Amino acid sequence: MPDSTLIELRRATLAAFASADTMQQLEDARVTALGRKGTLAQISKDFGKLSPEQRASVGKLLNSVKQDLESAYEEKKKHFEEAELARRLAGEWIDVTLPSPGLRPGSLHPITLIQNEIEDLFTSLGFAILYGPEVETEEHNFDALNIPAMHPARDMQDTFWLSNGHLLRTHTSPVQVRGMRELGPPLRMIAPGRVFRNEEVDASHEHTFYQVEGMMVDRDVSVANLIYFMKTLLSGVFHREVTVRLRPGYFPFVEPGFELDIRCLICDGSGCAVCKHSGWVELLPCGLVHPNVLRLSGIDPEEWGGFAFGLGLTRLAMMRYGIDDIRQLQGGDLRFLSQF
Numbered sequence: 624m625p626d627s628t629l630i631e632l633r634r635a636t637l638a639a640f641a642s643a644d645t646m647q648q649l650e651d652a653r654v655t656a657l658g659r660k661g662t663l664a665q666i667s668k669d670f671g672k673l674s675p676e677q678r679a680s681v682g683k684l685l686n687s688v689k690q691d692l693e694s695a696y697e698e699k700k701k702h703f704e705e706a707e708l709a710r711r712l713a714g715e716w717i718d719v720t721l722p723s724p725g726l727r728p729g730s731l732h733p734i735t736l737i738q739n740e741i742e743d744l745f746t747s748l749g750f751a752i753l754y755g756p757e758v759e760t761e762e763h764n765f766d767a768l769n770i771p772a773m774h775p776a777r778d779m780q781d782t783f784w785l786s787n788g789h790l791l792r793t794h795t796s797p798v799q800v801r802g803m804r805e806l807g808p809p810l811r812m813i814a815p816g817r818v819f820r821n822e823e824v825d826a827s828h829e830h831t832f833y834q835v836e837g838m839m840v841d842r843d844v845s846v847a848n849l850i851y852f853m854k855t856l857l858s859g860v861f862h863r864e865v866t867v868r869l870r871p872g873y874f875p876f877v878e879p880g881f882e883l884d885i886r887c888l889i890c891d892g893s894g895c896a897v898c899k900h901s902g903w904v905e906l907l908p909c910g911l912v913h914p915n916v917l918r919l920s921g922i923d924p925e926e927w928g929g930f931a932f933g934l935g936l937t938r939l940a941m942m943r944y945g946i947d948d949i950r951q952l953q954g955g956d957l958r959f960l961s962q963f
């Protein structure tokens with residue numbers, strides 16, 4: 624075998640290595656020359672056919688060609704690896720001297736926003752703000768509000784009973800009882816808070832929602848006082864004058880009891896989808912405090928009278944901000960909450 628074959632192999636392979644533009648091309652050139660079935664392996668196979676003198680000189684050349692090719696291959700491979708690393712580092716580069724984006728400020732929950740407004744408004748009208756417990760006694764939640772056991776009105780509120788006979792309050796009305804008993808008349812109070820009912824959850828029902836209870840007990844309190852405070856409240860919440868009307872409504876703790884409607888703020892009474900084309904939107908139940916309720920909390924109904932109302936805070940927040948699914952309010956989704 625002439626030395627020139629080896630020398631030509633070296634020349635051609637080094638050229639192939641040098642012109643390889645990718646790792647794959649380099650690898651292909653290596654396999655052709657140095658692979659198990661490559662040219663050099665073929666030449667080695669014929670090595671046995673040579674005479675001892677030829678073997679010595681060809682063997683030497685063969686080893687040196689092999690070494691030259693291996694080191695050229697390693698060098699080019701290293702070059703590719705370094706280029707790849709440099710490319711990655713350039714892509715992942717960050718400027719650690721840039722100012723940080725900062726903490727994202729939180730915001731108040733829409734229900735908290737409305738609650739704060741209502742608290743401010745009633746504070747300015749001389750009302751105390753009371754927070755009753757969420758776990759209530761049956762007596763505060765029902766009996767003292769003129770809803771004795773077996774009264775059908777208990778069925779209107781699907782109650783979570785606890786094994787000790789207490790319950791999760793179904794409304795904020797039991798705070799009326801606490802206000803009357805602890806502060807006595809004359810009394811002006813509101814009680815915002817969380818209430819619980821065993822409701823099937825959907826877009827407009829939640830097992831946990833918010834109300835604001837209101838109560839005023841004084842001498843000579845009439846429906847006129849009730850209407851005045853309700854108009855003041857609602858004008859404050861909606862930031863404009865509202866027109867209200869009362870329809871009869873039944874609640875065991877008030878007599879007479881009313882459903883208060885407001886003239887639709889969307890269509891101004893001419894009829895639209897929001898008011899179901901009636902021009903009016905049902906907003907809150909209210910009434911004059913039933914004499915039994917006063918009596919059950921130690922207040923003489925001959926001397927004192929009062930009004931009470933129960934505002935659905937959750938519903939009000941949904942109307943005010945145009946939220947169409949109640950589940951958003953407690954879903955904890957920051958994309959929703961950060962809009963407020």
Ligand code: DAH
Binds near residue numbers: 877908909
């Ligand atoms: N507590 C009642 C409920 O959740 C709402 C209510 C009605 C409250 C009339 C009142 C009232 O204070 O006078 O269904």
